[in-house]
Amino acid sequence: LSDLVERLSTLLGPRLRTDEAARAAHCRDRWVLGELADLEGRAAPLPLAVAEPESAEEVASVLRLCREARTPVVTYGGGSGVCGGVRTASGEVVLATRRLAGLVELGADDLVARFRAGTNGLAAEKRVQEAGLTIGHWPQSIDLASVGGLIATRSAGQYSTAYGNAEDVLLALEAVLPDGRILRTRETPRAAAGPDLRQLFLGSEGIFGVITEVTFSLRPLPEAMRGQAFHFGAFGAGLDAIRAVLREGWRPPVVRLYDVTEGERAFTAWCPKGRAFLLLVHEGPAALVETQLRAVAARCREAGGVAADAAAADHWLEHRNQVPSLRGFLEKGIVVDTIEVAATWSRVLPLYERLLVSLREVPGILAASAHSSHSYRSGTNLYVTFAVRPAERSAMAAAYDECWRRVMEATLAAGGGIAHHHGIGRVRRPWLAAELGPAGLATLRALKRALDPEHLLNPGVLLPDGAEA
Numbered sequence: 488l489s490d491l492v493e494r495l496s497t498l499l500g501p502r503l504r505t506d507e508a509a510r511a512a513h514c515r516d517r518w519v520l521g522e523l524a525d526l527e528g529r530a531a532p533l534p535l536a537v538a539e540p541e542s543a544e545e546v547a548s549v550l551r552l553c554r555e556a557r558t559p560v561v562t563y564g565g566g567s568g569v570c571g572g573v574r575t576a577s578g579e580v581v582l583a584t585r586r587l588a589g590l591v592e593l594g595a596d597d598l599v600a601r602f603r604a605g606t607n608g609l610a611a612e613k614r615v616q617e618a619g620l621t622i623g624h625w626p627q628s629i630d631l632a633s634v635g636g637l638i639a640t641r642s643a644g645q646y647s648t649a650y651g652n653a654e655d656v657l658l659a660l661e662a663v664l665p666d667g668r669i670l671r672t673r674e675t676p677r678a679a680a681g682p683d684l685r686q687l688f689l690g691s692e693g694i695f696g697v698i699t700e701v702t703f704s705l706r707p708l709p710e711a712m713r714g715q716a717f718h719f720g721a722f723g724a725g726l727d728a729i730r731a732v733l734r735e736g737w738r739p740p741v742v743r744l745y746d747v748t749e750g751e752r753a754f755t756a757w758c759p760k761g762r763a764f765l766l767l768v769h770e771g772p773a774a775l776v777e778t779q780l781r782a783v784a785a786r787c788r789e790a791g792g793v794a795a796d797a798a799a800a801d802h803w804l805e806h807r808n809q810v811p812s813l814r815g816f817l818e819k820g821i822v823v824d825t826i827e828v829a830a831t832w833s834r835v836l837p838l839y840e841r842l843l844v845s846l847r848e849v850p851g852i853l854a855a856s857a858h859s860s861h862s863y864r865s866g867t868n869l870y871v872t873f874a875v876r877p878a879e880r881s882a883m884a885a886a887y888d889e890c891w892r893r894v895m896e897a898t899l900a901a902g903g904g905i906a907h908h909h910g911i912g913r914v915r916r917p918w919l920a921a922e923l924g925p926a927g928l929a930t931l932r933a934l935k936r937a938l939d940p941e942h943l944l945n946p947g948v949l950l951p952d953g954a955e956a
């Protein structure tokens with residue numbers, strides 16, 4: 488192993504970091520169980536070293552050297568993942584994409600921008616805004632995540648209802664395969680040239696290769712922007728309103744429906760007690776925004792909605808990326824986490840009811856609620872938040888697992904999808920077989936075997952146990 492460190496060090500010089508601080512800073516992402524393990528003195532083992540390549544060719548060399556030494560490689564973007572996609576074991580090498588940063592090419596006429604994969608998400612957005620353009624992809628973690636990580640986890644942005652998610656803003660990518668070959672997809676608006684290889688890397692969570700460049704399809708900054716809000720007697724009535732709006736063809740970028748618990752908690756000044764709260768942001772040409780505001784108001788009224796002060800949207804826009812520290816809760820013996828699932832319109836309300844009933848039966852549960860934040864013609868997501876304080880502090884991890892198990896099982900039983908946008912990581916692996924089915928999982932495993940026969944790229948992530956065999 489020290490031979491590998493020497494060879495990597497010859498390749499990268501000071502960009503191979505072996506100091507404890509660098510290794511400790513890259514040993515895990517923001518998964519709650521990682522944070523809890525730290526608190527309980529069970530921190531992830533430190534990796535052997537952190538490699539910081541500056542080009543796709545250097546990434547290829549790192550992968551080749553690690554492969555020769557049979558050493559696993561964990562790719563680290565911004566470290567903002569919340570599913571345990573990064574958690575090192577001793578002897579592994581972390582490949583940090585931090586130095587693969589910056590804009591490579593901006594084509595204002597074509598509405599395309601190519602970034603190196605380690606570019607921070609907000610830095611990328613700001614760079615294209617200088618040209619009057621936007622990527623339109625606004626995950627809450629935009630200032631924490633790398634653009635490569637956003638693709639590798641199939642992320643969703645807050646403006647998704649009009650602009651789509653990671654897969655919709657991605658025009659092309661470059662990735663280094665486990666054996667060091669460099670794969671580039673073409674920058675064309677569409678192709679019917681066999682299966683779309685971008686999809687192999689969207690959501691691949693570091694197991695099929697290292698994404699080194701990301702080309703986004705852009706749009707001009709909107710001419711107009713307006714907020715809008717309504718409250719409803721029940722969550723289901725709000726869902727009906729959204730379904731009607733989308734069915735008719737309207738596409739407000741931000742459509743967020745909070746259940747009664749969350750409406751009261753997050754919009755106290757605007758949401759009357761006992762009501763579900765719908766918040767929208769409209770963007771686009773001024774004429775479209777005006778027309779859409781009227782159409783949405785009509786559909787909401789028909790579903791029993793009452794107009795609320797649109798200042799709630801300004802409040803949301805101002806505070807939308809603030810998240811409370813999970814550590815603070817953990818120190819008080821409380822585990823808080825969020826779980827995002829999705830379902831078609833006819834299944835989503837039964838799923839919402841089923842999973843909240845199930846969560847509220849967990850011993851020590853303090854809160855369970857949900858909102859819908861990404862809607863589509865055929866359905867929507869549920870973003871569930873739970874807080875649990877077991878009687879014994881030593882049972883925090885077990886209580887957490889129980890909450891997850893209940894939400895995953897309720898989702899599968901209701902015919903929903905187990906992962907809307909945070910990915911699989913380590914936390915959802917036990918349910919991936921049920922999500923994909925035996926043939927689906929076998930296909931994924933076959934791809935892994937073909938591309939990475941020694942299972943050296945991010946072992947322990949995405950594929951359920953036994954995949955390495």
Ligand SMILES: Cc1cc2nc3c(=O)[nH]c(=O)nc-3n(C[C@H](O)[C@H](O)[C@H](O)COP(=O)(O)OP(=O)(O)OC[C@H]3O[C@@H](n4cnc5c(N)ncnc54)[C@H](O)[C@@H]3O)c2cc1C
Nearest residue numbers: 564565566567568572626627628633635636642643693698
């Ligand atoms: C406060 C907060 C808010 C969040 N909000 C959202 C949200 O609104 N929407 C959303 O979708 N997610 C959200 N997330 C989850 C997370 O930020 C996203 O999943 C993000 O895409 C992770 O990007 P990253 O660069 O930080 O990846 P990392 O955490 O570094 O890595 C995530 C996974 O991708 C792999 N990976 C990273 N970079 C590459 C690469 N270049 N090539 C191949 N594999 C790679 C890693 O090995 C790992 O498996 C949030 C997280 C936090 C902490």
